[in-house]
Structures are given as C-alpha cells and as structure tokens.
Amino acid sequence: MLDLKRLRVLREVAERGSFSAAADELHVSQSAVSQQIAALEAEVGVPLLLRLRSGPQLTDAGTLLVSHADAAICRLEEAERELSELAGLGAGELRMASFASASATLVTQAVRRFRDLHPSIRLGLTEADPEDSLPALKRGAADLVLAYDFELDQIVGDRDLVLTHLLDEEMHVALPGDHPLAERRAIRLEQLAGETWLCGASESSCRRLTVLSCERAGFHPDVAYESNDYTVMQALVAAGVGVTLIPDLALLHRNPEVAIVDIEPVPPVRRVWAVTLEAGSRSSSTEAMISVLEDVGSTILGRPGAAIAA
Numbered sequence: 001m002l003d004l005k006r007l008r009v010l011r012e013v014a015e016r017g018s019f020s021a022a023a024d025e026l027h028v029s030q031s032a033v034s035q036q037i038a039a040l041e042a043e044v045g046v047p048l049l050l051r052l053r054s055g056p057q058l059t060d061a062g063t064l065l066v067s068h069a070d071a072a073i074c075r076l077e078e079a080e081r082e083l084s085e086l087a088g089l090g091a092g093e094l095r096m097a098s099f100a101s102a103s104a105t106l107v108t109q110a111v112r113r114f115r116d117l118h119p120s121i122r123l124g125l126t127e128a129d130p131e132d133s134l135p136a137l138k139r140g141a142a143d144l145v146l147a148y149d150f151e152l153d154q155i156v157g158d159r160d161l162v163l164t165h166l167l168d169e170e171m172h173v174a175l176p177g178d179h180p181l182a183e184r185r186a187i188r189l190e191q192l193a194g195e196t197w198l199c200g201a202s203e204s205s206c207r208r209l210t211v212l213s214c215e216r217a218g219f220h221p222d223v224a225y226e227s228n229d230y231t232v233m234q235a236l237v238a239a240g241v242g243v244t245l246i247p248d249l250a251l252l253h254r255n256p257e258v259a260i261v262d263i264e265p266v267p268p269v270r271r272v273w274a275v276t277l278e279a280g281s282r283s284s285s286t287e288a289m290i291s292v293l294e295d296v297g298s299t300i301l302g303r304p305g306a307a308i309a310a
C-alpha cells in the first residue's frame with residue numbers, strides 16, 4: 001500500500017513548485033523531502049517528477065498519483081472531523097468558499113439562517129472564483145464550495161465532485177445612464193460590438209463568460225478594464241468607462257446610476273451550484289448547509305423554483 005505521508009509530500013512539491021518551499025510548508029528539511037520523493041518513486045517503480053532548472057514538474061504518473069492523493073487525504077481529514085464530532089471533542093466546523101456576488105447575497109442569507117438552526121457549528125468563509133475554489137475543495141481545504149458555470153463554459157465532470165443546483169441567473173447588459181441604448185428594454189449583444197468592455201480578470205470564469213457570450217454574438221469584445229468585483233464594474237460603467245455583462249445576484253446591490261438592459265433573443269444564463277466531494281464523504285454540517293442553500297436559492301431572486309440535484 002502506498003505511504004500516505006509520501007503522497008502528501010509529493011502533493012506539496014507539485015503545489016509549491018519547489019522542494020525547498022514544500023519543506024518549509026511541511027516543517028522538514030529539503031533533504032527529507034527529496035528522500036521521501038525518491039522512496040515513493042522506488043515504491044511505484046516510475047519517475048513522478050522531472051527535475052528541471054525551472055523547478056520540479058509532475059510526470060504523467062505523478063499527475064495521476066497526486067489526483068488520487070488529493071482525494072485520499074481529503075477523505076481522511078473529513079473522517080477526523082466526523083470522529084471528533086462523534087467523540088464529543090467539539091461542535092464541528094464547516095469551511096465554505098464562494099464567489100463574490102454569491103457571498104454578498106446568497107451566502108449571507110444562508111449563514112444567518114444556518115446560525116439560527118445550528119449555533120454550535122463554527123463557520124469558516126473564504127472568497128474565491130471557481131478556478132481556485134474547486135481545486136481547494138479537492139485538496140481538502142474546503143468542505144463546500146459555491147461555484148458557477150454557464151452553457152458555453154461548463155464545469156467539467158469529475159467523479160469526485162457532486163453538484164447541487166441552487167439557481168439560474170440571467171445575464172444583463174450594464175450601460176452608462178447616458179448611453180444611447182440605455183432606455184431600451186432589450187438589445188442584442190451585437191449592437192455593442194463597437195463598445196469598450198469591462199470584464200473579469202484574465203483566465204477567470206467571469207471573463208470567459210463575457211468573452212464567449214460576445215463571440216457567440218459575432219464579435220470579440222474590446223476589453224480595456226478588468227475586475228472580478230461587480231460593485232467595482234458597476235461603478236466604472238456609471239462613470240462612462242465602458243459596458244459589461246452582469247448577473248442577477250449582482251443586481252441585488254444595484255448601482256442606481258447604471259442602466260440595466262435585457263439581452264435578446266436569449267440571454268446567457270449563469271448556473272450556481274453547491275459543490276462537495278462524494279455524497280458519502282459529507283459531514284452532517286455540510287448536508288445541513290446544502291439544505292439551507294437550496295431553500296434560499298429557490299427564492300432569493302424573487303422567482304420561486306425548486307433546486308435540482310445534478
């Protein structure tokens with residue numbers, strides 16, 4: 001059987017990008033890290049790392065092993081937390097990660113309700129977009145993640161992840177109040193092909209949502225300003241800096257100086273999910289929070305609807 005301690009060392013080297021950084025994180029010497037990796041490679045019989053001048057890089061075998069190590073380590077940590085609860089060693093902890101527009105709306109309402117129902121559970125909340133929060137979930141750094149995707153950029157299926165649908169958000173166009181199209185009820189995205197655009201930072205899901213939606217409408221947006229914070233983007237739009245796409249949740253804190261216009265004929269839709277590891281590995285506190293999130297998600301936008309398990 002593979003040595004879990006050595007698997008943890010391999011994961012840290014891959015994540016930190018060097019033997020020395022992994023040693024610092026694990027509070028051991030660099031030579032101890034090298035020895036553990038060498039022993040693991042001898043155990044599996046194939047190289048797991050390429051020792052390059054730019055830093056160690058996982059081989060295909062190393063990548064495969066780390067993916068399984070993440071799941072195994074996470075399961076053990078979850079078991080430790082559940083055993084602590086059963087042994088009466090503490091009331092338990094729930095660690096959540098959420099993207100900004102959900103944190104300011106859906107999560108705050110859910111947390112208030114959850115605390116009323118389960119006051120002894122300690123909540124840990126962090127903010128992260130899906131490209132960061134989902135890997136953190138698989139590493140065991142979170143118990144529950146709120147993430148989003150949309151038709152043109154779906155969350156890739158993963159055998160370790162379970163997605164519970166919370167709500168669908170339509171995307172709208174945010175325009176400066178004095179824009180020529182600001183008084184329209186709805187417009188087509190191609191009518192904004194010549195505009196300056198604001199969208200999420202490079203490589204973020206927020207940015208891909210805007211860029212792919214515009215490309216589907218037949219043009220590539222001229223992006224001059226980047227932010228993953230819709231409050232900031234609304235302020236920039238109000239100042240006449242450019243236009244952007246904005247989802248329903250972000251409009252629960254709407255800037256009154258911004259004109260919000262629907263997209264026709266069919267607006268892009270952003271799907272919001274509660275994501276966990278396999279259902280069998282969830283703690284009772286995680287299950288309770290998912291139930292609360294489903295209830296809040298079904299009504300938060302003012303249109304009732306049942307959440308769907310996916």
